[in-house]
Amino acid sequence: MFQKILIANRGEIACRVIDTCRLLGVRTVAVYSDVDAQARHVVMADEAVSLGGAAPADSYLRGDAIIAAALQTGAQAIHPGYGFLSENPAFVELVEAAGLTFIGPSAQAIRAMGLKDAAKDLMETAGVPVVPGYQGDNQDPAYLAERAAGIGYPVLIKAVAGGGGKGMRKVDTPEAFGDALDAAVSEAQKAFGNGHVLIEKWVTTPRHIEVQVFGDGTRAVHLFERDCSLQRRHQKVIEEAPAPGMTEEMRAAMGAAAVRAAEAIGYAGAGTVEFIVDGSDGLRADRFYFMEMNTRLQVEHPVTEAITGVDLVEWQLRVASGEALPAAQEDLTLTGHAFEARLYAEDVPAGFLPATGRLTHLAFPDGARADTGVRPGDVISPWYDPMIAKVIVHGPTRSTALLQLERALASTQVAGTVTNLSFLRKLSRQAEFVAGDVDTGLIERDLDALAAAPVPCSRARSLAALGALGLDRAQPAEGLHLWAPLGWTQVLMLGEETVSVRVEALGAGRFRCAVGEAIHDVRRNDGWVIDGTRIPAEIAREPGAVHVFWGNVYSFGIPDPLAVAAEAGGASGVVEAPMPGLVKAVFVEAGAEVSAGDRLAVLEAMKMEHTLVAPRDGRVEEVLVAAGAQVEAGAALVRMDEA
Secondary structure (H helix, E strand, C coil): CCCEEEECCCHHHHHHHHHHHHHHCCEEEEEEEHHHCCCHHHHHCCEEEEEECCCHHHCCCCHHHHHHHHHHHCCCEEECCCCCCCCCHHHHHHHHHCCCEECCCCHHHHHHHHCHHHHHHHHHHCCCCECCEECCCCCCHHHHHHHHHHHCCCEEEEECCCCCCCCEEEECCHHHHHHHHHHHHHHHHHHHCCCCEEEEECCCCEEEEEEEEEEECCCEEEEEEEEEEEEECCEEEEEEECCCCCCHHHHHHHHHHHHHHHHHCCCEEEEEEEEEEECECECCCCCEEEEEEECCCCCCHHHHHHHHCCCHHHHHHHHHCCCCCCCCHHHCCCCCEEEEEEEECEECCCCCEECCEECCEEECCCCCEEEECCCCCCEECCCCCCEEEEEEEEECCHHHHHHHHHHHHHHCEEECCCCCHHHHHHHHCCHHHHCCCCCCCHHHHCHHHHHCCCCCCHHHHHHHHHHHCCCCCCCCCHHHHHHCCCEEEEEEEECCEEEEEEEEEEECCEEEEEECCEEEEEEECCCEEECCEEECCEEEEECCEEEEEECEEEEEECCCHHHHHHHHHHHHCEEECCCCEEEEEECCCCCCEECCCCEEEEEEECCEEEEEECCCCEEEEEECCCCCCEECCCCEEEEECCC
């Protein structure tokens, strides 16, 4: 076994590898970009080396710098994680030329599966079923149109060097083929520097089912299948293992085909053989076709670990260090069912746009595995994939595991950025998915309902008001407890909507909240009880915002009372106390000339000092309060000349 390895990656996969290395006693070296200097994977590793700038090209894609860091720190091997350089055969050759071990397949194996057309030919030779189509060298548009007609519409145009849906177009009619081909070739050329395409028969009810394989360079085993059919624009959203509806006959056939694929290229390490399955007539052993092979550890590998009890990273380290395969095929068994949901910082209603932000609050529930590369306070930057975490659950049956997934998502708390959490939770309860009737078009068919932003009810709005007022704590703020009035009106912002909540204190930890015509009795007693029903809600406040975690995350803006007071004072000439408090100091006298922004007074409220400033240029006509005075919200403090 290695004594020290370098992890050429970042985020959750780097942390995941470090977790296993700690269990094995293997020391780890992290690498990081300028913006990742304090990242979780850097803190977790035994050592860390800077790579340079924020952009991947200036950091995580610098193979020479990564190898130099490994040699400098005495690492014996490099684990690539996934993405970045994990499937770059030239990098593998540089690693080996430096006398280091690459924890993954050979450069030759990566190249064999790197181009879809060559891989498809290789798989046909190995006896692996492939989708009917054309993957030849003749790229003349007229010839490709002829081959498409021979295959039969609809067809799928795919970039041979593609991935992530780039360079891919579905074509339904001969008339549409030319424009679709031009678009696919142009996109592939820009994305991969290779405009060659192949053509495949379009599978009308497609399911994406993949098989986890593991080899030692000579022989291989499979660790059963994963269903990754829940996709959005060819990007996986929720994965599960095993595949719903899978028969033993088909599992054996797919597993054997995947092993043949791995052994045909002398594969070493963890890899995934992806199949497209025609699910129009259920799962049948004669209806699955090779799609591609991912020559690395997959993002969704935890669901395979959950159903097999195998630590795939441990296997990677053991095989790369020269050990034989840790298990024979007959030793591997499948137990229960597992799901993984990918939690991203993204704006779902806006079209799944990637988002950024500082994670002011982050908590994962007990009973679920959360693979993450971030902590509270970390920043989701625009430089990298905006994944926050992978939430993984495992249960004895699919229905039980699905209930656990929904519960885990409902209990996950994120604030500081928008996320796809509500979308994932809705998807976990979507009727077709619950029934196991999945295919790659499911999300698009139900997208409007799945992507709609959750709307907080009046009870959630009441909790937000209590949080904004500081009344969610075991003891109210000192000032409120001693001298505040029995009622407050809290204004909140929900997007562009203004929310007004009237709160009345009825006793210790008990409140009446009015939101429009809705009136709720709210009690704080080791949790929240609303109208006699205990609810599993939590509140988190940060400057300018309050968040209610109750199945979904409801985030409200808190208008700055000083800004509101200044705006009102600018128009009326009267500067008022924006909240109840103690006047700590007064800085002006009647007749004083002031400029906009000059300090007028300091108000102490909720254990904080708030400076009141002149809303505009002008002259102080009258000072209506003295230092030491206790004032209520709305009390006039300073009157200026008329605007």
